[in-house]
Amino acid sequence: MNFDRAEWTGxxxxxxxxxxxxxxxxxxxxxxxxxxxxxxxxxxLVDEVGLQSAAPxxxxxxxxSQAPEMGEAIEPAPAPRVEAPPPTPSIKPAPPRPQRSxxxxxxxxxxxxxxxxxxxxxxxxxxxRPARPAxxxxxxxxxxxxxxxxxxxxxxxxxxxxxxxxGANRIRVTLNLRLRPSGTLAGTPRIVRVSGVDxxxxxxxxxxxxxxxxxxxxxxxxxxxxxxxxxTAEGGWSNINLTYKLP
Amino acid sequence: MRRSLALLALCLPAASALAQExxxxxxxxxxxxxxxxxxxVAVPAMPGQALGRGISEVIASDLRATxxxxxxxxxxxxTYGQAQAAAPAYGEWRSAGAGALVSGYVEPRADGRLTVAxxxxxxxxxxxLANQGFTVAQxxxxxxxxxxxxxxxxxxxxxxxxxxxxxxxxxxxxxRTNRLKRIAIMxxxxxxxxxxxxxxxxxxxxxxxxRGDRLVYTxxxxxxxxxxxxxxxxxxxRLLVPGGQITFAxxxxxxxxxxxxxxxxxxxxxxxxxxxxxGNPVRLTSAPGVDxxxxxxxxxxxxxxxxxxxGTQQLYVMNAxxxxxxxxxxxxxxxxSPVWSPRGDLIAFTxxxxxxxxxxxxxxxxxxxxxxxxxxxxxxxxxxxxxFVMFNRIARGGGSTLFAVPISGGPARRMPTPQDGSDPSWxxxxx
Numbered sequence: 001m002n003f004d005r006a007e008w009t010g011x012x013x014x015x016x017x018x019x020x021x022x023x024x025x026x027x028x029x030x031x032x033x034x035x036x037x038x039x040x041x042x043x044x045l046v047d048e049v050g051l052q053s054a055a056p057x058x059x060x061x062x063x064x065s066q067a068p069e070m071g072e073a074i075e076p077a078p079a080p081r082v083e084a085p086p087p088t089p090s091i092k093p094a095p096p097r098p099q100r101s102x103x104x105x106x107x108x109x110x111x112x113x114x115x116x117x118x119x120x121x122x123x124x125x126x127x128x129r130p131a132r133p134a135x136x137x138x139x140x141x142x143x144x145x146x147x148x149x150x151x152x153x154x155x156x157x158x159x160x161x162x163x164x165x166x167g168a169n170r171i172r173v174t175l176n177l178r179l180r181p182s183g184t185l186a187g188t189p190r191i192v193r194v195s196g197v198d199x200x201x202x203x204x205x206x207x208x209x210x211x212x213x214x215x216x217x218x219x220x221x222x223x224x225x226x227x228x229x230x231x232t233a234e235g236g237w238s239n240i241n242l243t244y245k246l247p
Numbered sequence: 248m249r250r251s252l253a254l255l256a257l258c259l260p261a262a263s264a265l266a267q268e269x270x271x272x273x274x275x276x277x278x279x280x281x282x283x284x285x286x287x288v289a290v291p292a293m294p295g296q297a298l299g300r301g302i303s304e305v306i307a308s309d310l311r312a313t314x315x316x317x318x319x320x321x322x323x324x325x326t327y328g329q330a331q332a333a334a335p336a337y338g339e340w341r342s343a344g345a346g347a348l349v350s351g352y353v354e355p356r357a358d359g360r361l362t363v364a365x366x367x368x369x370x371x372x373x374x375x376l377a378n379q380g381f382t383v384a385q386x387x388x389x390x391x392x393x394x395x396x397x398x399x400x401x402x403x404x405x406x407x408x409x410x411x412x413x414x415x416x417x418x419x420x421x422x423r424t425n426r427l428k429r430i431a432i433m434x435x436x437x438x439x440x441x442x443x444x445x446x447x448x449x450x451x452x453x454x455x456x457x458r459g460d461r462l463v464y465t466x467x468x469x470x471x472x473x474x475x476x477x478x479x480x481x482x483x484x485r486l487l488v489p490g491g492q493i494t495f496a497x498x499x500x501x502x503x504x505x506x507x508x509x510x511x512x513x514x515x516x517x518x519x520x521x522x523x524x525x526g527n528p529v530r531l532t533s534a535p536g537v538d539x540x541x542x543x544x545x546x547x548x549x550x551x552x553x554x555x556x557x558g559t560q561q562l563y564v565m566n567a568x569x570x571x572x573x574x575x576x577x578x579x580x581x582x583x584s585p586v587w588s589p590r591g592d593l594i595a596f597t598x599x600x601x602x603x604x605x606x607x608x609x610x611x612x613x614x615x616x617x618x619x620x621x622x623x624x625x626x627x628x629x630x631x632x633x634x635f636v637m638f639n640r641i642a643r644g645g646g647s648t649l650f651a652v653p654i655s656g657g658p659a660r661r662m663p664t665p666q667d668g669s670d671p672s673w674x675x676x677x678x
Contacts (some may be wrong), residue, residue, distance in 0.1 A: 138271070147276045158280025160371065162346060164404055166655065169281075176273060203405030214372035215278065235271030246281040 014178045136226075138234035146229055150222065157219040158244060161211040167201030169246040173212040177240045181230050183221035189213070192241060214243035287402065289345035289370070292321035294540065298355045302392040303572045304361060306349055308436060309396035309410045311453050315403070315655055319345065331368055337373040345370045349399055353388075360384050379404045389438055390677070397676075407632030411455070413674040414637070415453045415462060416649060418442065419667040423544055423645070428463060433610055435673075437663030443477065452670050453477075456523075458497045459674040463487065463497040463506055472507050476523070487521065490526060496539045499523065501547045507531075510537040518552055520567075525667055531569035542586045543567070544610070549586040551575075551594050551610070562596060564610060575612030584626060588675075592632035593654065597625040597638075598624075605638045607654055610667035618652045628673045639669040 136142070163169065174193045178186040191212075197205050231238045290307040293299030300321055309316040324343055327335060332350040340348045348368040356362055366378045379398050381391040390411055397408035418431040428449045433440040443462070444450055451472075453464035462477040474487040487506060488494050497508035505519045510528065515612040516537040519528040536556040543550055549657040551564050562576040562585045576582040576655075581598025587594055593607040603623040608615035623641040630637070630651070637651045640659075647669045649662035662671070 096334060143274055147274050150276045151273070151278050154276075154278050155280055156280045157371075160346075161281040162286040163281050163283045164286075169519065181533055205405070207405055210369055210372065210376060211281070213374070215280070215372070217372040233271070235274065237274055239271070239273040241273040241275045243275070243277040245277075245279050247279050 008232070010106055012100075022103055037096050044143040136228035136232050138229055138236055139234040142229055145233070146225065149225060150237065150240060150242075153170050153220045153222050153224070154242065156214050158215045160218070161214060161246065164207040164211075165201075167198075169197070169203035170201055171198050171205060171208040172245045173209050174241055174243040175212055175216065177216060177242055179222065179225075179238050179240065180228075181227065181238075183223050183225060185216075185220055186238070189216065189242075196245070208246065212242070215244050216242060263271045282650075285315065287317045287344055288318045288347045288351045288399065288403075289324055289340050289343060289351060290318050290320040291326050292327065293325050293351045293353055294332070298388050298474050299351075299362070300645075302353065302388060302395070303349075305389055305392035305436070306396045306399070310349075310395060310399060312436065312660060313400050313404075313410075314653055314660065315400065316347075319343070326669070332364060332377070333375065335368060337368070337370050340368075340370045346397075347403065349395065351395065353419035361388060361391065364614070365391075365397065365398055367399050378582070382578065389434065389436075393435070396546070397517040406634050408676055409632040409635065411677050412631060413454065413455075413459065413677070414649075414671055415443070415674070416639075416661065416664065416668040416671040417450060417453065417674075419647060420662065420668060422470075430462070430477075431664075431668070433664070440665060443479065454498050455670045455674045457483075457501055457503040457675055460676060461499075461503075462672075463499060463508075465495040466498065474506070487525075499540055500543050501545050506669065507541040507543065507550060509541070511538075513535065517548070518569075528617060531565065532572065534572075538563075540584045544587045545589055545591045549610070551587055553585060558597070562608075562612070576608070576615075577612065578615055586627050586629055588629050588633045589631055593633070595627035595629060595636045598626065603641075605636055605652065607636070616654075617652070618656075621650075621659075624650070626670050628671050630673050631676045635673075637671045637673055639671060650672070 067226045170196045173191065175182045175190045177189045193203060193207060194209070225237045230236050254537060272568050288307075290303050290310070292303045297640065303321040308322055309520065310316045310318045310466035321601045322347070327338065327350060329352045332352050335348055335350055337348075346369075347538070349365070350368065351363060351365045352426055354362045355366070355528055355566040361384075363381045363383065364378070365381065367376045371377050376678055377398055379395070381394050381636040382392045392412035394408075396442060397410045400406065401408050407408040407527065408557065412435045413432055415430055415432045418429050419475050426445045426449075428451070429446040432443055440568055443453075444466075449467045451465045451592050453561055455462060455463050462479060462617060464475055464477065466475050467473070468486075471491065471493050473492070474482045474494040475482040476487055480562055484672045487497065488510070491547050493511040495509050495511075497506050499506055500523075504523055505520050506523050507518060508528075509516050510519045510530075515533075515535060516539060517530055517534075518531045518541045519530050520537045521528040523613055529552070531541075532552070532554070538552055538553055538554045538556070541552040542548050548567055549564055551562060552564050553560050555561075556563075557574065560581040560583050561574050562582045563574050565572040575594075576596070578598070580598050583597045585594050585596045588607075588608070592609070594610055595605060596605050598604050598606050598617060602621070603625045604617045604621065605619045605624045605627050606617040617638075618636065619638065621640045622643050624638050625641075627636045627638045629635070635651045635653055637649060640650050641647045647667045649655040649664055649671050650659040651662055662668075
């Protein structure tokens with residue numbers, strides 16, 4: 001790879017500029033009041049599950065969609081009612097520390113990028129970063145909710161599969177599905193594991209694999225999964241292991 | 248260079264997020280669902296030749312005969328072009344109510360033969376499950392259809408193929424006092440029926456060789472039952488044991504090199520084995536009474552037979568050299584005509600307890616089940632996949648017809664024969 005003189009000069013200038021910029025930003029950040037750290041989280045395990053991000057909400061959220069009962073057809077969630085209290089989050093904010101009171105209201109969700117961006121951040125009282133929507137947390141409750149919703153989405157397609165013979169119902173096939181935000185498949189699903197195969201039902205193994213594949217292929221794309229839980233640091237419905245078995 | 252750096256800067260956050268997500272375990276979802284109905288398989292008429300529709304009709308008929316599917320077509324459903332055989336419009340077939348689709352085409356070859364392409368699709372999943380091409384002589388187009396049906400049956404049920412097979416049986420015609428009994432052969436669906444013997448002598452118990460190219464059977468010669476070996480292609484036949492010996496109930500060993508049979512001599516009937524090409528028979532049993540209907544296990548190591556040495560007809564198993572003889576049937580009634588399954592896991596038999604019925608039991612004698620409920624069902628013969636047993640059913644008012652019953656349970660299906668039939672034998676799968 002050969003570089004001409006102009007490219008070396010440009011690259012060098014860019015490096016110098018970035019070093020200067022980082023230094024300026026570091027000095028500016030050191031001089032401004034620090035934004036309060038998010039309160040430490042307290043985790044509790046819950047038995048009940050609801051389809052909603054459990055992260056602290058910067059505003060009063062509408063009530064969550066109530067998931068239908070098992071076996072019922074999926075219906076649209078009822079219209080949000082403002083007076084309904086928000087569900088109890090599984091992750092509760094800890095009491096604020098006395099000297100670091102968290103702002104009750106975050107900054108408005110507008111961009112602060114302006115003409116003076118390159119001049120650095122002044123020592124104003126405003127937060128040093130543009131406000132961002134709170135990140136969704138994929139805790140046990142949210143995960144169970146997503147699993148329940150996905151199970152309801154594919155159940156009608158599972159019910160249509162035809163049992164190939166006696167003993168086939170002991171076979172369990174697990175497929176790993178990668179989904180796009182639109183609910184379509186992002187790639188070819190792969191078989192993660194097969195269990196329950198014995199001498200009596202081994203002849204049905206391939207067919208039950210077929211049926212497992214048919215379950216997701218018929219029901220895809222999967223609509224109505226919560227977009228904020230598509231992909232988080234703790235996982236999301238972009239990555240699903242679907243285990244299928246005959247009744 | 249600048250572009251490379253910019254691209255790297257853009258990719259870093261995405262890679263970071265992906266790494267985070269990759270490290271997280273997937274969401275585990277379990278779904279239980281399905282129904283115990285028959286799979287609907289669409290068999291539209293194949294394009295390409297006039298034979299296409301006929302081939303599809305045979306496939307649909309074969310699939311219906313398995314009892315495992317509900318075929319639709321070729322009449323009453325749409326057709327498709329040759330280009331769509333491999334890539335059908337799944338949505339249309341889904342709308343037609345099909346869970347699976349059998350497509351294909353027929354193409355003539357320069358040598359005068361036909362190529363029949365066969366595709367099996369999972370309509371629900373929208374994907375091809377299997378495909379195969381068969382090249383046959385023009386006159387053998389039905390065999391291509393049977394092979395296509397076998398492909399479908401095997402892929403969807405996990406069972407071995409059994410449709411591209413033949414059946415020999417004793418075709419009976421004429422008045423009861425002067426019954427004409429001839430050995431007939433036909434395809435498993437009753438087509439291509441023809442006679443192998445002329446009917447000058449009464450014949451019984453024809454059995455295929457493991458390759459399906461020869462038969463052994465019992466024919467009356469000088470009013471004595473004698474075992475004959477018949478070459479199907481040439482029609483040539485010969486006595487298995489020369490001389491005036493009374494021999495009957497023959498059956499080939501799994502490798503086709505030996506024939507086991509009953510020989511009545513010196514007032515006792517015992518089981519013997521002899522080289523299929525001839526030679527000196529070797530005696531395997533010597534107990535007083537009638538030992539008959541021997542049948543090898545598929546590995547050739549054991550033989551099941553019936554004997555009345557204990558006072559009534561019962562089933563016994565011994566090693567292939569005659570050692571280790573022991574009784575395996577202890578249920579009520581008498582047991583006769585045992586046949587070892589090609590899978591080795593079961594023995595089919597006729598139980599005589601008031602009526603005659605077909606049943607199966609394990610080689611150790613356990614787990615006996617009765618499969619039929621006719622007045623007189625007898626003479627079982629296994630399909631090569633070990634999933635069906637064919638037998639003949641004699642009605643109270645006379646008349647004998649062939650039936651096949653699935654060992655998994657279900658009604659027996661009548662096999663089409665142009666006249667009365669008995670003593671069926673199912674051939675191995677044709678190559």
